[in-house]
Amino acid sequence: MSSYTPPVNYVDGTPLNQTQVIQAEKSLNDFANQQIIDTDIPDQTLSGYNLQGGSLDIIRNSYSFLTCLVAGQSQIDDIPSQSYHTSTTKNNNQSASIEWQDISGSGVTITMPQNGEVIIHYYLHAYTPDNSVVAGNEGLGNGKWNNEVRLKVFTHSNNTDSIKSGTSTFCFEGTGGALDSKDPDAGDVQASYRSQMLTFRVNLTRGQYTFMATANPHSEAVLYTAKSTMVEAFYV
Amino acid sequence: MSKVKGSKLKEGDIPTAADLNEIYTQVSGMDIDDTNTTDNWAHQHHFENVPKRINEIYSLTYTTGSWNTSSTTFLPVFSQTLSCPVTADASDWVLRVSWDALTGGLEVGVDEDLDGLYGFRIKVGFSSGLTTYIAPAVYSFTCRSLKTAYPNLTLNAIQWKSCAGSEAFAVPRGESLSYIELEAAVSNTSNALNVDRINITAVLGRK
Numbered sequence: 001m002s003s004y005t006p007p008v009n010y011v012d013g014t015p016l017n018q019t020q021v022i023q024a025e026k027s028l029n030d031f032a033n034q035q036i037i038d039t040d041i042p043d044q045t046l047s048g049y050n051l052q053g054g055s056l057d058i059i060r061n062s063y064s065f066l067t068c069l070v071a072g073q074s075q076i077d078d079i080p081s082q083s084y085h086t087s088t089t090k091n092n093n094q095s096a097s098i099e100w101q102d103i104s105g106s107g108v109t110i111t112m113p114q115n116g117e118v119i120i121h122y123y124l125h126a127y128t129p130d131n132s133v134v135a136g137n138e139g140l141g142n143g144k145w146n147n148e149v150r151l152k153v154f155t156h157s158n159n160t161d162s163i164k165s166g167t168s169t170f171c172f173e174g175t176g177g178a179l180d181s182k183d184p185d186a187g188d189v190q191a192s193y194r195s196q197m198l199t200f201r202v203n204l205t206r207g208q209y210t211f212m213a214t215a216n217p218h219s220e221a222v223l224y225t226a227k228s229t230m231v232e233a234f235y236v
Numbered sequence: 237m238s239k240v241k242g243s244k245l246k247e248g249d250i251p252t253a254a255d256l257n258e259i260y261t262q263v264s265g266m267d268i269d270d271t272n273t274t275d276n277w278a279h280q281h282h283f284e285n286v287p288k289r290i291n292e293i294y295s296l297t298y299t300t301g302s303w304n305t306s307s308t309t310f311l312p313v314f315s316q317t318l319s320c321p322v323t324a325d326a327s328d329w330v331l332r333v334s335w336d337a338l339t340g341g342l343e344v345g346v347d348e349d350l351d352g353l354y355g356f357r358i359k360v361g362f363s364s365g366l367t368t369y370i371a372p373a374v375y376s377f378t379c380r381s382l383k384t385a386y387p388n389l390t391l392n393a394i395q396w397k398s399c400a401g402s403e404a405f406a407v408p409r410g411e412s413l414s415y416i417e418l419e420a421a422v423s424n425t426s427n428a429l430n431v432d433r434i435n436i437t438a439v440l441g442r443k
Contacts, residue, residue, distance in 0.1 A: 006260035010253040045269035166297040197400035199334040201295035
């Protein structure tokens with residue numbers, strides 16, 4: 001290693017000195033037993049083969065690399081399966097009694113061996129059939145009820161949910177009377193047949209987490225298809 | 237494979253100065269590289285987390301109020317800039333940026349053909365002043381995108397729409413990264429784009 005300088009230089013014709021021999025061997029011994037430091041390894045000298053190999057977790061569909069973990073699900077090429085959601089209550093600008101309903105097939109679970117930064121991407125498709133129960137809406141007719149989707153992070157260690165602000169996406173029941181605070185404006189198809197995409201980052205401590213999309217529906221019926229979810233956890 | 241060879245002396249030999257000095261000379265000239273390290277020796281705990289990480293992660297979430305533009309010039313949404321100062325080093329970098337945005341209430345004056353569009357793109361800025369644009373996405377204000385009056389449709393904007401884009405980019409070697417911005421513009425000043433919130437995530441990987 002470049003940081004070692006021999007303390008003794010033996011010369012032909014000069015008798016060996018016990019002190020010098022002990023000094024030389026001790027310096028070599030001390031140097032060989034010290035920690036390897038950053039300057040001992042020049043840039044661009046190691047290869048990928050030196051790095052810890054990755055491992056595949058088939059059950060969780062995740063792969064652990066040296067620097068990160070990648071996990072996900074994809075149903076883009078599959079026959080779409082839809083999860084059905086219905087509203088728990090319909091009120092203008094509903095802010096109370098909100099029930100978040102997790103979207104089937106959107107969830108991904110990871111186990112983080114150390115603290116890290118996690119990026120989540122998901123792609124959903126949402127479809128709201130027209131609400132045919134006109135009389136049931138307190139006589140107000142088909143309305144612009146919005147169905148909201150957000151990212152939920154479930155922490156297994158303490159069984160707590162965290163529904164993230166800044167992740168809202170929407171699809172709507174229709175474009176009738178203004179009954180809710182958000183107006184889809186466009187025709188029924190454009191209001192109620194939507195792709196929804198998200199990219200988001202959270203910092204998490206060591207542990208097990210499940211990431212999923214969760215819906216707060218206002219419609220009589222809204223159908224979600226979880227197209228793909230990808231989670232990347234970075235450690236170094 | 238070891239770079240420090242064993243002694244060639246055997247009983248009865250009279251060593252020369254060169255023989256005795258050899259092992260010390262070998263050690264002083266030794267480096268650790270691919271020829272004297274075994275496979276799979278480096279694990280996560282060997283690598284530092286600060287200051288120089290293998291992966292640098294950046295993100296921006298902005299949800300305060302809403303942002304409007306009727307400009308045909310691309311402008312940073314919410315006037316927000318994601319600062320990511322990273323000084324160039326000997327490694328090669330790959331930058332991957334993903335973004336999503338939620339539109340709010342839009343205003344449509346003209347929607348025929350290319351007039352009825354709005355677009356987003358990511359601007360990547362470097363300390364040298366170099367800029368590059370990646371991850372574009374273009375959308376139509378209404379359900380009509382062609383220059384036709386048929387079918388007759390009410391010019392209703394598609395509001396509260398989810399928009400997104402993503403792209404990986406090989407950073408020119410030697411360039412120091414400075415910032416990332418999500419920009420937006422409309423194709424006709426008679427229209428107004430309203431954005432309710434944005435998310436940007438970026439991963440800078442060293443290789």
